[in-house]
Amino acid sequence: KSKARLARKETSTTTLDDVAGIESAKREITEIIDFLKSPQKYRALGAEMPKGVLLVGPPGTGKTLLARAIAGEADVPFFSISASEFIEMFVGVGAARVRDMFLTARKEAPALIFIDELDAIGRSRGTGLGGGHDEREQTLNQILTEMDGFEPHENILVLAATNRPDVLDSALLRPGRFDRKITLDRPHKEARAAILKVHARKVPLAEDVNLEQLAARTIGFSGADLKNLVNEAALTAAREDLEEVTAHCFEVARDRIILGEERDAHLSP
Numbered sequence: 131k132s133k134a135r136l137a138r139k140e141t142s143t144t145t146l147d148d149v150a151g152i153e154s155a156k157r158e159i160t161e162i163i164d165f166l167k168s169p170q171k172y173r174a175l176g177a178e179m180p181k182g183v184l185l186v187g188p189p190g191t192g193k194t195l196l197a198r199a200i201a202g203e204a205d206v207p208f209f210s211i212s213a214s215e216f217i218e219m220f221v222g223v224g225a226a227r228v229r230d231m232f233l234t235a236r237k238e239a240p241a242l243i244f245i246d247e248l249d250a251i252g253r254s255r256g257t258g259l260g261g262g263h264d265e266r267e268q269t270l271n272q273i274l275t276e277m278d279g280f281e282p283h284e285n286i287l288v289l290a291a292t293n294r295p296d297v298l299d300s301a302l303l304r305p306g307r308f309d310r311k312i313t314l315d316r317p318h319k320e321a322r323a324a325i326l327k328v329h330a331r332k333v334p335l336a337e338d339v340n341l342e343q344l345a346a347r348t349i350g351f352s353g354a355d356l357k358n359l360v361n362e363a364a365l366t367a368a369r370e371d372l373e374e375v376t377a378h379c380f381e382v383a384r385d386r387i388i389l390g391e392e393r394d395a396h397l398s399p
């Protein structure tokens with residue numbers, strides 16, 4: 131049996147400056163942060179903010195990073211669980227964890243709750259063999275119950291990440307639940323350059339390094355891949371006893387990552 135950890139609580143120091151290339155989602159994000167910071171402003175206008183927002187995008191596009199940045203910018207506590215942890219647990223444990231997490235978050239409101247890999251438990255119900263009583267389904271039901279059980283004025287925001295919005299149970303998407311969506315795509319060229327800049331902030335770059343050019347040559351890389359690229363390049367420089375990270379280091383790193391992915395693709399069934 132996997133021993134899932136309790137819901138984690140942290141104070142996020144991540145800010146929007148750490149998230150690059152997400153211009154299209156920025157307005158929506160700014161509004162969410164503003165709501166968490168000054169809920170009374172919205173209440174005075176009779177405006178109801180969403181309880182749940184779905185972060186949709188392929189792996190490594192910064193969904194977790196963005197959730198942390200929202201909590202960091204709004205300066206509210208960040209509670210997180212990964213839905214995939216519940217799959218192999220004893221029946222009832224997942225639901226209890228969810229209940230506890232919402233209870234604690236409500237005591238500390240305004241607060242942000244982050245559910246990673248929502249699709250792991252949020253797939254359409256009634257298709258499995260559990261007959262509605264398996265762990266996955268109980269956990270999902272508990273999330274629905276919790277989301278219905280607090281009012282918008284309680285200032286709890288639930289963010290959930292998924293790369294499979296198509297398989298989600300429609301009950302999750304009803305009004306008052308995850309009725310808003312922020313989509314994070316694989317970064318295009320300018321976005322890749324911006325992401326490279328973020329990760330190169332603390333890296334001494336040699337004069338021959340051109341991040342724009344590098345962005346043009348990393349088609350298909352996700353934010354996580356780009357972070358990895360910068361780190362691999364820095365490690366290469368260290369290995370070669372350099373004091374700066376050169377264009378050559380980035381070439382070595384890029385080849386390494388591309389070859390690594392080809393090998394992984396080859397190995398997977």
Ligand code: ATP
Pocket residue numbers: 148149150151152187188189190191192193194195196291293325328352353354355357
């Ligand atoms: P997964 O679906 O695999 O959980 P995710 O979408 O939650 O992925 P993150 O875990 O947030 O992705 O991304 C991994 C790391 O990649 C981040 O911690 C960050 O360092 C880097 N990264 C991803 N996207 C961006 C971005 N837009 N700007 C800057 N860094 C990014």
